[in-house]
Amino acid sequence: MINWLEPLRSALREEFGDRPVVVALATVSLAAEPAGRHMICRGVGDDGRFTFTMDGRSEKATHLSAHASAECAIWLGRLRRQYRVSGRVTIESDAARREQTWRELSSATRSTFFGPPPGTPVVPGERRSRDANIDAQPGSFTVFHLVPDRVELLDLKTTPHDRTEWRRQTGWTALRIHP
Amino acid sequence: MINWLEPLRSALREEFGDRPVVVALATVSLAAEPAGRHMICRGVGDDGRFTFTMDGRSEKATHLSAHASAECAIWLGRLRRQYRVSGRVTIESDAARREQTWRELSSATRSTFFGPPPGTPVVPGERRSRDANIDAQPGSFTVFHLVPDRVELLDLKTTPHDRTEWRRQTGWTALRIHP
Numbered sequence: 001m002i003n004w005l006e007p008l009r010s011a012l013r014e015e016f017g018d019r020p021v022v023v024a025l026a027t028v029s030l031a032a033e034p035a036g037r038h039m040i041c042r043g044v045g046d047d048g049r050f051t052f053t054m055d056g057r058s059e060k061a062t063h064l065s066a067h068a069s070a071e072c073a074i075w076l077g078r079l080r081r082q083y084r085v086s087g088r089v090t091i092e093s094d095a096a097r098r099e100q101t102w103r104e105l106s107s108a109t110r111s112t113f114f115g116p117p118p119g120t121p122v123v124p125g126e127r128r129s130r131d132a133n134i135d136a137q138p139g140s141f142t143v144f145h146l147v148p149d150r151v152e153l154l155d156l157k158t159t160p161h162d163r164t165e166w167r168r169q170t171g172w173t174a175l176r177i178h179p
Numbered sequence: 180m181i182n183w184l185e186p187l188r189s190a191l192r193e194e195f196g197d198r199p200v201v202v203a204l205a206t207v208s209l210a211a212e213p214a215g216r217h218m219i220c221r222g223v224g225d226d227g228r229f230t231f232t233m234d235g236r237s238e239k240a241t242h243l244s245a246h247a248s249a250e251c252a253i254w255l256g257r258l259r260r261q262y263r264v265s266g267r268v269t270i271e272s273d274a275a276r277r278e279q280t281w282r283e284l285s286s287a288t289r290s291t292f293f294g295p296p297p298g299t300p301v302v303p304g305e306r307r308s309r310d311a312n313i314d315a316q317p318g319s320f321t322v323f324h325l326v327p328d329r330v331e332l333l334d335l336k337t338t339p340h341d342r343t344e345w346r347r348q349t350g351w352t353a354l355r356i357h358p
Contacts, residue, residue, distance in 0.1 A: 028212070070213055
């Protein structure tokens with residue numbers, strides 16, 4: 001029983017509605033430096049896993065293949081709440097699940113996987129592979145999951161602020177902590 | 180000449196107006212794990228430094244005292260742009276500048292520095308020091324700066340997306356990179 005899951009999903013629906021769920025994902029670089037960027041969360045499973053997609057040639061893919069853990073921070077500005085979710089990262093190896101996620105992406109998002117490797121310099125005049133067949137899943141397409149070990153909720157609507165954490169190792173027992 | 184500075188400040192004004200500038204700050208924990216949380220950026224100086232405040236007893240203070248670097252990711256949802264700013268972190272040692280930042284905080288924010296150490300469990304019935312003198316700066320109040328070494332702008336309004344980076348070591352020369 002994951003007691004933080006339904007309130008979290010409900011808060012995401014209330015905050016984002018039909019818009020993409022934009023979250024900040026922190027990773028650690030090969031040089032052990034902090035890195036963070038915003039990403040679209042593609043779903044939160046019944047098992048509490050957060051699903052994301054990425055280009056396997058990107059910097060964050062390099063980070064995660066060397067150090068498979070992340071923290072995801074979700075700012076809910078309308079609700080004035082923050083969720084933090086940290087744990088280990090697993091790469092989706094099931095072809096059917098990968099294909100399903102691929103089908104759910106917009107064509108605009110799909111087309112981003114067919115360009116040159118992310119982060120490499122743009123060379124003037126180089127050809128962009130814009131007319132690729134974006135129906136077929138490219139090798140660079142990667143689906144990964146953040147499997148939570150700890151979830152934290154900070155509620156700024158109350159004074160003093162309410163802060164609660166849940167940890168897998170304590171069976172997700174809610175613990176109120178100081179903000 | 181910091182060529183990314185004025186466009187960035189202008190984008191922050193356009194996106195946030197009078198509201199707090201909420202950003203995601205990534206750090207690395209003592210166990211070399213990624214950590215990320217949202218914070219209010221208190222200003223971007225003429226030298227390009229990003230200023231923040233924190234409780235010196237917080238987890239992120241521990242992270243930064245052991246590993247003084249961070250990446251700040253700023254999602255501008257209305258403009259559909261993301262800035263990423265990474266570099267080293269310095270603690271403000273000038274008492275007058277610290278006092279000035281303290282004066283600029285709301286009383287609600289000031290009062291958060293007088294509670295029990297952040298992250299410690301709430302003990303039922305414990306006294307919250309709500310009636311502290313919130314005019315005087317407490318020892319836990321810390322001002323720090325993120326001194327950028329690299330700045331990146333991702334613009335999602337264009338197709339394909341525009342992505343530009345600037346690095347201190349190349350004199351902040353703009354480099355277009357693949358998204």
